[in-house]
Amino acid sequence: MxxxxxxxxxxxxxxxxxxxxxxxxxxxxxxxxxxxxxxxxxxxxxxxxxxxxLDPWMRTQVARHPERPHFIDYVDGLFTDFVELKGDRQFGDDQAIMGGLARFRGQSVVVMGHEKGNDTASRLTHNFGMALPEGYRKAVRLMDLAERFNLPVLSFVDTAGAYPGLGAEERGQAEAIARSTERGLMLGTPFITTITGEGGSGGAIALAAANRVLMLEHSIYSVISPEGAAGILWRDGARAKDAALAMKITAPDLLGLKIVDRVIEEPLGGAHADRTAAVTSVGDAIAEELASLRPLSADTLRKQRADRFYAIGRAG
The missing domain is CATH 1.20.5 (Single alpha-helices involved in coiled-coils or other helix-helix interfaces)
Structure with missing residues (x-):
């Protein structure tokens, strides 16, 4: 409860x-x-x-629920032998994005994702899941490692967006996001992303340029937060509900638009109502998608990924 x-x-x-x-x-x-x-x-x-x-604004609230499973919960519930790898080999370690090597149901994989934290201290440590440039450069490092050893990449997205602070901009935030997105698109191994809560802007797509993009039923995925959109459109962040209703940010909308490939049903009352069941459902969906991608060659994986993203927004 x-x-x-x-x-x-x-x-x-x-x-x-x-x-x-x-x-x-x-x-x-x-x-x-x-x-x-x-x-x-x-x-x-x-x-x-x-x-x-639930309307889109209600789903947004559920997606942000503080008791939803976070990256660490998925690691604990789905993976064994997790070895965290820290740092980007350039500046430092960003704990908003965590990742490393692990085994997923007996298979060696690279796993990474946004971590928001679950109390005041851990939320500050993980910067509420809003990554700095070194977080995205860490993601590139992990994907490089995955390709070197022919390991699938499994990512978990849950962020309001990349951190917009002065230091992040000075260290090349936009370039780091672009490089991480590019690395995902060019990866020669299977790449599966799951949107577990919020999928906000470039901070999300940097970890979601995947062969398969899965999405929990009450998650959201958008180019900007409803509050940000309301601020731009009406100069009034209080109209976030109106923005959410218009933006097509919910799982059913995005599945229909073919922006995501699969919606994972949540327990009644949302993932926070039964965290164990939610984590298990995500694991089952990932296992099915991974089985279909594993036989594909590197070139086929790259082409499938390119075709998938090129098709977004095209009529017919």
């Missing part, structure tokens, strides 16, 4: 609070099993109805 409820989840929160109160009373005032069972059924029905009718 989540401990953080979104605004539109408050009716569900009230029911679950009543369930907790009755559970507490059961220890001192007799059994309330019948009442508790009825409330649980009502809460489940309400959650199902609510999540069946």
């Amino acid at each position: 989540a401990t953080h409820y979104l605004e539109f989840e408050k009716p569900i929160a009230e029911l679950e609070q009543k369930i907790d109160e009755l559970n507490g009373l059961s220890a001192t005032s007799g059994s309330f099993e019948t009442e508790i069972a009825a409330l649980r059924k009502k809460a489940s029905q309400l959650r199902k109805k609510t999540y069946a009718n």
Whole structure:
């Protein structure tokens, strides 16, 4: 059960609070099993109805939920023998992007992704998942390593965007993003990306120039955040909901536009409601996609990737 409820989840929160109160009373005032069972059924029905009718702004809130699984959770749940590799061999180590060598269901892979952190201290350490240039140069280093040893690359995207600070710009943020995107497009091994939360702007595509782009059901993927779009279009960030409704940033929209290749169903109530089930579903989807890509030659993988991205936005 989540401990953080979104605004539109408050009716569900009230029911679950009543369930907790009755559970507490059961220890001192007799059994309330019948009442508790009825409330649980009502809460489940309400959650199902609510999540069946999410608008794009609600999905944006779910995508940003602080209790959604993050990169470290996917590493812990899906990979063994993970060895983190740090640094870009030029400036330093950026913890907004983490990565290294691991085994995925017995196969050696390179894994990398954005890490947002899960409390105040770790969020500061990982800069809320907003990478600096050295993070993208680390990604290039990891992809170079993958090609050298013929290893698939699995990436996990969850970022509001690249860090826009002065230091990042001085160290070549745009160039670093472009180089990481280019390296992904030219990779000679299978490359699978999963959008697990937010996929924001160039900060996302730098880790998502892949053969297969998968997306969790309640994630978002966009060229700019709804707040940023609202600020540009209406000079009013408070109109983020209006921007989200117009931008086609949700998984169903993007699947229809062929920007993503597969939508992974989330547990009822979102990935934060059952983190273990969500992680397992992602692993199963990755395994299926990887099996289809493994037999392909380096040239075929590059061509498939190029064809995939060239087709985006073309009519017919």
